[in-house]
Amino acid sequence: MYAEKVLSGMRPTGRLHLGHYHGVLKNWIRLQHEYPCLFFVADWHALTTDYDEPGTIAASTHDMIIDWLAAGVDPSQATLFIQSRVPEHAELHLLLSMMTPLGWLERVPTYKDQQEKLSHKDLTTYGFLGYPLLMSADILIYRADKVPVGEDQIPHIEFTRELARRFNHMYGREPGFEDKARESVKKLGSKRAKQYEELRTRFLEKGDEAAIEQAHALLDDVQHLPHGDRERLFGYLEGGGKMILVEPDALLTEARRMPGLDGQKMSKSYANTIALREDEESITKKIRTMQTDPQRVRRTDPGNPDKCPVWQFHVIYSSGEVQDWVQKGCRSAGIGCIECKQPVIDGILKEQEPMRERAKAYEDDPQLVRNIIADGCERARKLAQETMRDVREAMGLDFN
Incomplete structure (x- = not known):
């Protein structure tokens, strides 16, 4: 049986924010101490929706990797690499496309959802239809058996499992x-x-x-x-043939919804984010000017924390004792909104301080980032080449 491996990737959308940190990176940091992990920049995936605007991908990749490193992703514990630097991803994607039923791709729930959400873009492309297949190739090329995902991504993992099963059944049956x-x-x-x-x-x-x-x-x-x-x-x-591709399992991650400055989910599209490594003055200003309970017009009016976006930040950043202070003080008008916001400011600044320190070396010397990625790509490619050797042999494409 193949060794345990965790694989996860992120599209390069530029600088990351607190939503990425609490939703993904904290989990990566925990997993890197428990399993061999491969974390990659999904730059080809970025092209599935932004094929007409590729110019920002390289700069966004650089910024995102620095954010990973700043957050605490450790290149001595995990393999960090860029998808497009490992061409075996594309080769496996191509070979799998030869045997993937079209109906399987059209059934993936996010296919129609994304088309509706991004209706301003022309997504009638194979790249968009085939992105679940590319995602499967990303996983299967490393024989990763664990993929950290939220519940909405489980259909992608099931698609990948079915694909591995179909491949093994078709090509794992050697003569005799x-x-x-x-x-x-x-x-x-x-x-x-x-x-x-x-x-x-x-x-x-x-x-x-x-x-x-x-x-x-x-x-x-x-x-x-x-x-x-x-x-x-x-x-x-299991009554099949040789196991060439490994069926991955979904490693369900706790769905932690990081609120934005307006109470909606934190997202660049809502312009309500706090970036990782954002300067202290900017963070302080953003929190101080946050909308609070709309019913609390004057300092003497009692408020309701449940209707205040700032309370959602207290849930993440404040101790139980501070949360009690907020609940009682807000409801009785014993504290004002500026007082209430200060522990949140302190909590975010404390969280970001080590990130800024870790990032400084990489910001000062971009070659350090290039070296980490070159090393990671080399390690990842070696694993990918081993899989492709077995895939080509199973499909009768080893002409040497």
């Missing part, structure tokens, strides 16, 4: 597979071979998922087993 699989079983030794056959029967006859896990653990324990036999036995276990 059953006979070769039985020969591979013998290489386990009599005791393990018997266990393997019992677990395989339990799964195929009763659908026992625990049996699959036990069989995977059994195969992982066999150190001397050649790579080809190992993959053959993983496929034989």
Whole structure:
């Protein structure tokens, strides 16, 4: 079985804001200490909707990577790379497009949603229709078994799983597979071979998922087993062929809605953001001029925190003690809005201070960023090339 890997990417839209930090980056920072992680700049994905405005992608990529590093993504713990620097993504995407039913792409829920949201753009392109397939290629090229996503992205992961299953079924059936699989079983030794056959029967006859896990653990324990036999036995276990592409699982992330300055979701399109690494004066001004409870016209009027966008920031940045102070003080008019906003300002500035410090070295010397990306691209490409070697062989495209 292939080693555990986490893969996640982000479109280069320029400087990131607090919504990106709390929604994605904090999770990446946690995951990089738990699994081997690959984090990539999805620059080709940016072209699916902005194919007519490619000029900003390079600068946006540079700014976004500095934000990743500033937030605490560690290149010694995770592999950071740019999608377009690993051409194997495009090759796998092309080969998968040959066997992907058109109906599968049209059924992806976000296809029609995005067309409606971006109705001002001409999205009647293959690139837009095929972006779930490119996303699948991004995952499958690294045999990543864990992809951190929100609930709205689960259909993309299921699409990728179906695609891997279809590929393995079509191309994993080598001539004489059953006979070769039985020969591979013998290489386990009599005791393990018997266990393997019992677990395989339990799964195929009763659908026992625990049996699959036990069989995977059994195969992982066999150190001397050649790579080809190992993959053959993983496929034989589930009644299929050789497992060439790994079916990923969705790693569901906690949906944390970061409020914007106006109470809506924080988004550049709403012009309600606070950027990572934004200067202190700008942050202070933005919070101080935030809209509060519209019913609280005068300092002496009692307010309702539930109707105030500032309260949503307290939920994220303030301790329970401060939150109690806000609730009581606002409802009784014991505190004014300026007083109420100060702990939020302090909380955001405290969070951003180490980010500004970490970013300084990369801002002063852009070559540091280029070196990190060059190293990450090299590591990522090596993994991608291994997968493509197996894919070409399975499809009969290895002419060497």
